[in-house]
Amino acid sequence: MAIRLTVNGIVREIDIEPEAPLLWVIRDELHLTGTKFGCGISACGACTVHVNGKPTRSCTLPVGSVSNSEITTIEGLGSGALTEVQNAWIEHQVPQCGYCQSGMIMAVSGFLAENPSPTDHELTAAITNICRCGTYPRIRAAVRSVAAKKRRSGS
Amino acid sequence: MMITRRKFLIGGATAAGALIVGYGVWPSRRIARMNTLAARPGEQFLANWIKIANDDTVTIVIPHCDMGTGTLTSLAQMAADELDADWTKLHSETALADPVFANGPMAEGDVLDDRNMNAESIPDFLRGAAASTFRIIAEYMDLQTTGGSTAVRLTGVYGMCIAGAAVREMLVRAAAERMNAPAKDFRTEMSRVIHMPSGRTFRYGELAAAAALYTPSAHPQLKAEKDLALIGRAIPRLEIPERVNGTAHYGIDTTLPNMLYGAIQISPVFGGKLVSVNEKGVAQNRGLKRVVKLDDAVVVVADRFWRARDAVAALEPVFDNAGNGDISSKTIYDRHISALNGKIKQDFVIGAGSGALNKVGNIEAVYNVPNLAHAPMEPVNATALYKDDGTLEVWAGSQDGLGSRAFCAKVASINLDKVTFHLLPIGGAFGRRLPDLWNFLAYTVKTAMAVPGVPVKLIFTREQDMQHDYYRPNVTCQMRAALDSSGMPIAWVSDYTTDDEANDEAHILYGVPNQAYGTAKVATHVPTGPWRSVESSWHGFFIESFLDELAHHANRDPLDYRRALLKSHPRHLATLDLAAEKAQWCTPLPRGHARGIAMVECFNTIVVHVAEVQVDNGTLQVHRIVSAADCGKAVNPDGFRAQIEGGIIFGLSAALYGEITIAKGAVVQENFADYQVVRLADCPEIEVYIHESNSRLGGAGEPGPPPIAPALTNAIFAATGIRIRDLPIKNHALGVPGK
Numbered sequence: 074m075a076i077r078l079t080v081n082g083i084v085r086e087i088d089i090e091p092e093a094p095l096l097w098v099i100r101d102e103l104h105l106t107g108t109k110f111g112c113g114i115s116a117c118g119a120c121t122v123h124v125n126g127k128p129t130r131s132c133t134l135p136v137g138s139v140s141n142s143e144i145t146t147i148e149g150l151g152s153g154a155l156t157e158v159q160n161a162w163i164e165h166q167v168p169q170c171g172y173c174q175s176g177m178i179m180a181v182s183g184f185l186a187e188n189p190s191p192t193d194h195e196l197t198a199a200i201t202n203i204c205r206c207g208t209y210p211r212i213r214a215a216v217r218s219v220a221a222k223k224r225r226s227g228s
Numbered sequence: 229m230m231i232t233r234r235k236f237l238i239g240g241a242t243a244a245g246a247l248i249v250g251y252g253v254w255p256s257r258r259i260a261r262m263n264t265l266a267a268r269p270g271e272q273f274l275a276n277w278i279k280i281a282n283d284d285t286v287t288i289v290i291p292h293c294d295m296g297t298g299t300l301t302s303l304a305q306m307a308a309d310e311l312d313a314d315w316t317k318l319h320s321e322t323a324l325a326d327p328v329f330a331n332g333p334m335a336e337g338d339v340l341d342d343r344n345m346n347a348e349s350i351p352d353f354l355r356g357a358a359a360s361t362f363r364i365i366a367e368y369m370d371l372q373t374t375g376g377s378t379a380v381r382l383t384g385v386y387g388m389c390i391a392g393a394a395v396r397e398m399l400v401r402a403a404a405e406r407m408n409a410p411a412k413d414f415r416t417e418m419s420r421v422i423h424m425p426s427g428r429t430f431r432y433g434e435l436a437a438a439a440a441l442y443t444p445s446a447h448p449q450l451k452a453e454k455d456l457a458l459i460g461r462a463i464p465r466l467e468i469p470e471r472v473n474g475t476a477h478y479g480i481d482t483t484l485p486n487m488l489y490g491a492i493q494i495s496p497v498f499g500g501k502l503v504s505v506n507e508k509g510v511a512q513n514r515g516l517k518r519v520v521k522l523d524d525a526v527v528v529v530a531d532r533f534w535r536a537r538d539a540v541a542a543l544e545p546v547f548d549n550a551g552n553g554d555i556s557s558k559t560i561y562d563r564h565i566s567a568l569n570g571k572i573k574q575d576f577v578i579g580a581g582s583g584a585l586n587k588v589g590n591i592e593a594v595y596n597v598p599n600l601a602h603a604p605m606e607p608v609n610a611t612a613l614y615k616d617d618g619t620l621e622v623w624a625g626s627q628d629g630l631g632s633r634a635f636c637a638k639v640a641s642i643n644l645d646k647v648t649f650h651l652l653p654i655g656g657a658f659g660r661r662l663p664d665l666w667n668f669l670a671y672t673v674k675t676a677m678a679v680p681g682v683p684v685k686l687i688f689t690r691e692q693d694m695q696h697d698y699y700r701p702n703v704t705c706q707m708r709a710a711l712d713s714s715g716m717p718i719a720w721v722s723d724y725t726t727d728d729e730a731n732d733e734a735h736i737l738y739g740v741p742n743q744a745y746g747t748a749k750v751a752t753h754v755p756t757g758p759w760r761s762v763e764s765s766w767h768g769f770f771i772e773s774f775l776d777e778l779a780h781h782a783n784r785d786p787l788d789y790r791r792a793l794l795k796s797h798p799r800h801l802a803t804l805d806l807a808a809e810k811a812q813w814c815t816p817l818p819r820g821h822a823r824g825i826a827m828v829e830c831f832n833t834i835v836v837h838v839a840e841v842q843v844d845n846g847t848l849q850v851h852r853i854v855s856a857a858d859c860g861k862a863v864n865p866d867g868f869r870a871q872i873e874g875g876i877i878f879g880l881s882a883a884l885y886g887e888i889t890i891a892k893g894a895v896v897q898e899n900f901a902d903y904q905v906v907r908l909a910d911c912p913e914i915e916v917y918i919h920e921s922n923s924r925l926g927g928a929g930e931p932g933p934p935p936i937a938p939a940l941t942n943a944i945f946a947a948t949g950i951r952i953r954d955l956p957i958k959n960h961a962l963g964v965p966g967k
Binding site: 090105111116166170171196197198200201202207208 | 472604873906
């Protein structure tokens, strides 16, 4: 049975069982390897993508449940250019090994789209992704700087 | 004399005998092989690790795997500074797993470090020979390891700086010969050689081919400290851009034509053997290719990973328990206590040792740290292709490319020259991908050999990764001390369990006139291995906790107490003072809040953490960690700070939550749901300050974690009167404030 998805703006028809996890469809059918496998139980967030704009953990999500949805992965986030979140990641030298950062950036980008100027508490309540290298202080600093820019440009 | 690889990696002392063997430095056949293997059109190797292209691009080849520690940048800074290379046209890349890129300077540094020597103390006539000999030792031992915080302090100091300076001299000589002018009339800057009297300049790219014909000097003129332009600067890391846009390609991202996927279940009880599998249960599964039954595991090979994963669970494999089915964390702890109450093997004594203890009235405490998993974000995995012609090709992230190649050859029982190993970037390791911790390579090679002609990518699920790690050892320590009438320690006795050897990291720097150290050997069936900071991760907790206990017994401020015992150690005092000053140690805090301090030196770097906590109605909050560190000089201060910050978080996860427990012979924890780690919500504010000194360079990756657990538990004691002597903190009720 073919499942229809729009991934990074391109309509894809994939011949696969509906119970196939979206993560493995993205990685092994579509060969978009920026989205990572970390835990397989939606606990760590390394597999975060946007489903219709909403940050979603893809490792336990059956692809059949999101047919006809718009999926955005890290490869499609900035449509060619880096986003302000990605630029803040570079400015604050966030990544160490970098493995969790695709999911982290997808989670933070989706969150900031909903709440452009969050408090620290709102941020830490929303972003529960795991980074074993311990880049959290720089993630927090990067998000604060993006939010501050938003506030300045909004006022 | 037989030098084993393990012995060399750990101690290094025995290798010095090899100094007497004479060889040329960087013989030209090696350069030729480097060019064949790793130079693109227009590029030219001039010495180990340095390529220059016609368009002036300089590429530094790094004989370590950058697993997040920033060595692709910091080591390039060291070479490029001495080379006077234009940083805007500089690249760095990871060395291939070929013997020509074996890491000699790491071997050399290990030996020199071990003997407290420096490169200048080798007699001049032997120095070229020594450099070459260490490289040969490294080659012989397949040495390309990333671990022990060695990159900057060994490879950088003994390799990158020398290679950069040597190549600079070769380029100057090429320009001098071209103009028929003396070399002293030339200077270099920004990848150019300039003839000072005439102002004529040559680009490095136009000199590279001629310069490559010279032999690099083994002892070139190094820059004076004041002339360093890149070392010591917080240059943005070269490897970061590809780590924010999804293009970084890790081992798990390996994709090959016709590739299959493997999922594994290993005997839950360590040592258990595979008894049976229910193959009928998966006979109809879509995409299933092969069930590979191994001695202690079963692998399903399928056309998709998730299909293989579901099928291996459906096989319902049965394993025996190798007689280990009754072992639990409780039975292991009981064995530790009985071993500590039995015969202690004396390791090291100062003064009268335990003879200086009192008959009665000593201060005694028993500490315990649990097993811990590495749990890197990228679960261990590898891809292998065993071809019909008997050759083997392997793709994987590893902390030692050359060693992995040799290991795979051994597993496959084929000659080394039939094995190609592609070393790929690592999504975290913390020790998990070091030599002797390579079950993922072994299972992958065995699986590939069962399906010859087809590449197979074997991925451990998180559950397999967590339950089949090589864990930070579970260690129990019995501390005893006697104080004099002024409250200062006159005897310090530390006896601890070990599954290996005695640890130098148990020894204290504090000025106690009588000290004794002993071990009680306890073997378990739980596999153990190096975990970030290694021995300092447990001894740091034992020493800094017990010292805090002594300070409180003596009714002294814990900072003052430490200062009084470190009078002849100005670097340590200065680092302590810097942390205390930045943390406002002497400023009072609100009720329920308190600070704790701890200091650990490891891998030549001193780290002091001050933790500020709040305990309210039994609930602990960690508000702030202020840290000071002395690594001599930070090659890239921002990268160094990032490593200390990350080390604090890594140590915090372990201190607050980390434990691998054993029940019925098997690991209980399976995934991040029951192996909790720190997330953004429990990440404190962190400040890191660098204290610069003239000490030889220290490591960055490993020194951050050890002082965090004792800084926290010392702060918790200050806030509540509750002394935590066994980790993790989550197992303790903090609801009964002592004051």
